[in-house]
Amino acid sequence: MKKIVHVAAAVITRPDGSVLLGQRAPDTFYPGYWEFPGGKVEAGETPREALVRELSEELDMEVLEAHPWLTREHVYEHAHVSLHFFEVPAWRGEIHDRVHAALSWQHPERFEVGPMLPANGPILKALRLPRRMAITQAGDIGCDAQLAQLDKALAAGLRLVQIREPGLSGDAREAFARNVVTRCHAHGALALVNEDIELARRIGADGVHLPARQLAALENRPDLEWVGASCHTRDELLQAARLGLDYALLGSVAPTASHPERNPLGWPAFAEMVRNLPLPVLALGGLGPDDLAAAKTHGAHGMAGIRSFWKA
Numbered sequence: 574m575k576k577i578v579h580v581a582a583a584v585i586t587r588p589d590g591s592v593l594l595g596q597r598a599p600d601t602f603y604p605g606y607w608e609f610p611g612g613k614v615e616a617g618e619t620p621r622e623a624l625v626r627e628l629s630e631e632l633d634m635e636v637l638e639a640h641p642w643l644t645r646e647h648v649y650e651h652a653h654v655s656l657h658f659f660e661v662p663a664w665r666g667e668i669h670d671r672v673h674a675a676l677s678w679q680h681p682e683r684f685e686v687g688p689m690l691p692a693n694g695p696i697l698k699a700l701r702l703p704r705r706m707a708i709t710q711a712g713d714i715g716c717d718a719q720l721a722q723l724d725k726a727l728a729a730g731l732r733l734v735q736i737r738e739p740g741l742s743g744d745a746r747e748a749f750a751r752n753v754v755t756r757c758h759a760h761g762a763l764a765l766v767n768e769d770i771e772l773a774r775r776i777g778a779d780g781v782h783l784p785a786r787q788l789a790a791l792e793n794r795p796d797l798e799w800v801g802a803s804c805h806t807r808d809e810l811l812q813a814a815r816l817g818l819d820y821a822l823l824g825s826v827a828p829t830a831s832h833p834e835r836n837p838l839g840w841p842a843f844a845e846m847v848r849n850l851p852l853p854v855l856a857l858g859g860l861g862p863d864d865l866a867a868a869k870t871h872g873a874h875g876m877a878g879i880r881s882f883w884k885a
């Protein structure tokens with residue numbers, strides 16, 4: 574077995590959502606391939622310390638903020654690497670590249686450079702996962718009211734919707750879900766169906782969201798473009814990772830109106846549970862739009878919720 578080489582890599586992000594990629598120099602492994610700036614963690618360093626050092630050495634950049642994001646393993650011919658990705662949204666200094674053949678700012682929805690290093694495919698997909706997911710509540714407020722909220726939220730930039738309507742009957746649920754998918758697609762937003770894999774396929778949804786008990790029962794990932802799951806424990810998160818899911822929801826982080834009696838996790842426990850996972854995690858439960866910064870600091874990709882997530 575090859576020794577594991579730890580690597581810190583930076584998803585350096587501008588406010589318009591573009592990320593910085595570097596093209597590997599001719600004298601390296603995979604010359605000409607594109608990567609996220611970073612490099613090997615040296616003895617005695619944490620991945621974060623390595624990240625700060627590498628970005629200073631390679632790009633002349635002083636990192637002001639770095640949020641832990643994903644950790645992925647990949648076995649190359651030359652090494653078994655464990656890639657610790659951080660999101661870097663703030664830095665000081667003008668970027669001066671010292672090691673790459675070229676640098677390029679790229680939008681995750683349409684990468685125009687390639688090829689990418691082989692380990693990075695799932696990373697590029699994770700970058701396309703929006704940061705906020707709103708979960709429908711038509712069973713509580715009525716289909717018309719929910720669709721009106723959806724229109725407003727899409728117009729305000731919402732790009733990820735989970736259709737979760739256990740209270741609607743089969744036909745009503747299908748008609749409502751079709752309506753949501755059409756409206757989401759008109760805005761380039763993703764629409765996922767809770768639990769019902771067949772319904773998701775039938776109506777052309779982008780994927781399915783698995784409740785925890787369905788996640789536990791599955792042996793293989795359903796064959797849809799986007800598949801995520803609700804998790805409450807580290808074991809459930811690891812099962813989502815084993816199945817190769819695209820994201821997980823983890824909560825409740827804070828007390829919620831619907832379950833005030835449940836013991837919330839709190840941010841420190843959330844951060845511990847999502848540490849070194851290979852898939853993005855959205856924080857759920859008792860959160861509002863203002864909590865995104867705290868969520869990212871604690872290792873979340875973003876947030877999901879019902880009530881406050883429909884307020885445009």
Ligand SMILES: Nc1nc2c([nH]c(=O)n2[C@H]2C[C@H](O)[C@@H](COP(=O)(O)OP(=O)(O)OP(=O)(O)O)O2)c(=O)[nH]1
Nearest residue numbers: 580582608609610611612613652654656690692693
């Ligand atoms: N920096 C970076 N490395 C990546 C990414 N994806 C990926 O598979 N890798 C792999 C390629 C290499 O095997 C390893 C990084 O090692 P490296 O050789 O570039 O590291 P380094 O800058 O410390 O270089 P050196 O000390 O060997 O000169 O991680 C990525 O997006 N960014």
